[in-house]
Every structure is written in C-alpha cells, then in structure tokens.
Amino acid sequence: MTTNSNFKLMDIGLNLIDAQFEGHYHGKNQHPNDIKCVINRMLENDVEKCMLTTSCIKEYYHNLELCEKYENIVPNIGFTVGVHPCSSMDMVIEKKGDTNDDEKICELNLTKFEELKKIWKDLLENDSKHFMAFGEFGLDYDRLFHATKEVQLKVFEKQLEIVSSLTSNLNKKPPVFFLHMRSCGEELLDLLDKYSFNKDQVFIIHSFTDSLEIMNKIVSRDNFYVSFNNCSLRTEEGLENLKQCPLNKMFLETDAPWCAIRKTHPSYPLLSKALEENKDELNYKQLDYEILKKKKLMLDNYLIQDRHEPCELWKVYLLASVIKKCSYKEIVDSIWENCEKLF
Ligand SMILES: [Zn+2]
Numbered sequence: 001m002t003t004n005s006n007f008k009l010m011d012i013g014l015n016l017i018d019a020q021f022e023g024h025y026h027g028k029n030q031h032p033n034d035i036k037c038v039i040n041r042m043l044e045n046d047v048e049k050c051m052l053t054t055s056c057i058k059e060y061y062h063n064l065e066l067c068e069k070y071e072n073i074v075p076n077i078g079f080t081v082g083v084h085p086c087s088s089m090d091m092v093i094e095k096k097g098d099t100n101d102d103e104k105i106c107e108l109n110l111t112k113f114e115e116l117k118k119i120w121k122d123l124l125e126n127d128s129k130h131f132m133a134f135g136e137f138g139l140d141y142d143r144l145f146h147a148t149k150e151v152q153l154k155v156f157e158k159q160l161e162i163v164s165s166l167t168s169n170l171n172k173k174p175p176v177f178f179l180h181m182r183s184c185g186e187e188l189l190d191l192l193d194k195y196s197f198n199k200d201q202v203f204i205i206h207s208f209t210d211s212l213e214i215m216n217k218i219v220s221r222d223n224f225y226v227s228f229n230n231c232s233l234r235t236e237e238g239l240e241n242l243k244q245c246p247l248n249k250m251f252l253e254t255d256a257p258w259c260a261i262r263k264t265h266p267s268y269p270l271l272s273k274a275l276e277e278n279k280d281e282l283n284y285k286q287l288d289y290e291i292l293k294k295k296k297l298m299l300d301n302y303l304i305q306d307r308h309e310p311c312e313l314w315k316v317y318l319l320a321s322v323i324k325k326c327s328y329k330e331i332v333d334s335i336w337e338n339c340e341k342l343f
Helices: 035-044 058-069 085-091 110-125 147-167 188-194 212-219 236-244 267-277 310-323 328-341
Strands: 010-012 046-051 076-082 093-096 103-110 132-141 178-184 203-206 222-226 250-252 290-292 300-305
Touching: 010 203, 010 236, 010 250, 010 310, 010 328, 035 046, 035 058, 035 290, 035 310, 046 058, 046 236, 046 310, 058 076, 058 110, 076 110, 085 093, 085 110, 085 147, 093 110, 093 147, 103 147, 110 132, 132 147, 132 188, 147 188, 178 188, 212 222, 212 236, 222 236, 236 267, 250 310, 250 328, 310 328
Parallel strands: 010 046, 046 076, 076 132, 132 178, 178 203, 203 222, 222 250, 290 300
Antiparallel strands: 093 103
C-alpha cells in the first residue's frame, strides 16, 4: 500500500476497538464490521503509524489481537496499556462501610493490579514493538459519575507506583505516558511530581482542553508534550492553545470514532476555508469518499455519517497549519519528527 503524497502522519489517539467499528451504535447493530476498510482508508490518507488507546485490562487483549491481525499491512501499529479514570471502578472492590448501612468503601482490587503489572512487565521484558505507551490514565473530574475523585486518585496513583517500580532503573527508554487530564487543574502534574520515574520518561497530555496557563506550564517542562484533536479545538481558547504550543512540543490525533469536527466549533469555518483555498494541492483520497447513513450497505470508499475515522487526520493537520499560520508541510514534518523521536 502506498500513500498518495509524500507526507507521513501518525494518529497517536485512536480507539479502533470501539463498537462503532464493528457496526454497533448504542447497542444496536447497524452495519457489518468494517475495521479492515477503516485501516485501508487510513493508509490511503498518509497515516502510517498509529497508537490504539486502551482504557481497561480487557481492552488490552482486544488491542493486542487487533495489532497482531493487522501488523502486516500497518507495521507501525501499537497500543497504550493502562486504566482510564472513567474505568477506575474496574480496579476496585466495593465494600460496606463500618458505620452507616448505605456507606460503601472502595478498596483497590490487588488481583487486578497484579494482572496489570504482569502485562506491563512481560511487554517490557519481551521488548514488544506494539507497546508504545503507559495509559491511557489520569484524572477526569468532568465525569465523576463513572468514578469518584477518591477512586480515580487511588487507581491512578497505584498505576504510577507500579510503573515507577518497573521503569525507574530500566536500561532502555520506557514507553511514553499517555495521559488523560480533564478539569483537574494542576492536580495531575502535582501527582506526577510525587513519584520518581525513569530519567527518559516522556509525558503526553492527550486531547488537551485545559487553559493556556496550564498548557504553558506543561510545555515548559522537559519531556512533556501536548496532543490536540478536534475536541481540543471546539472553543476559542482551544484554538489559542494550539497557536501558542511550540511545534516541538505538539502532537495531533483524531481520537476516532470520537471527536469529529462539528459545525458549531470555531474551527469549522477555518477548516472549510482552508479546504477551499487549497483544493488544488490537497491530494487526499478521503475527499472523494461518500458519506453514508449507518444502515446503508458497506463499501470500501464510504465513510459513515457522524463516525470519525483516522483517514481524516490530515484535516486536523490542515487546521493546525491555518491556526499556527505556517505551511502544511512544516506542520507535518515537525510533528513527524516528534513521532519518530518518541515512537
Ligand atoms: Zn482521554
């Protein structure tokens, strides 16, 4: 498979095991599994490296299976391994409190943490080429209905403690941290400071949506990076964040099937204008794909309405070039350099 231009892109946040790529939406089956078409479309549109997000232990096994199945056509496919803050309840045991009948306390499920530790340890020892990052882990104070702050903190800190023990004295570069940071201010950074990690440990805050002040604090740290997607660019502040983020500290991702660009985003008119202005130079096959409603028959060159795909990553790059007022090539080359350095 060859790409249609000279550009190389990496999608560092992709949820390829999401049920939507199997045709399931809100529990209903709408079309056959089309992961293979999704991957072909991705390759046709210059995405030659990708990192699949893992949110819980079960998902790790799915991602591993998927990587092994498709590594022949995507040699640079890999995954993160860790537990997302919204999956924190997977890692605890709920017990009745002593005082009040209704009170429940959550204790860490140490058997689950042993399993996670063993997975990390084996992947490190076997030098797995697919193991690209620890994570996705972190804190999400927007979605406390999945897990309370207390539970999220316990589960995240336990993961940090284990990673620290496994990698502090590792005699090679450890996989990067793929961090989820939502409405938790500097608490996440303070937590990271509590533990000692390998001197070469790299930290990427993905799907960045926080303030410019916090972003500046992040990028001023050595080995810290920020990753943007369409959700990061749904506000004026988000556009300003990307504008101010140094190119050597930046990654871009789709977070597909989530985070498609919406007409209500301030980035939408910028992208429309850029597509119009550059239409003679943009050589992406994705522009020729038709968009179908979910229930239509699946064919190779169709996208599904409202489902984001990695083949659309180049549009996030195009947007970044408009926001940063630099050429598309400059954005692609700089970020590819970051990708080559870290993955
Ligand atoms: Zn996330």
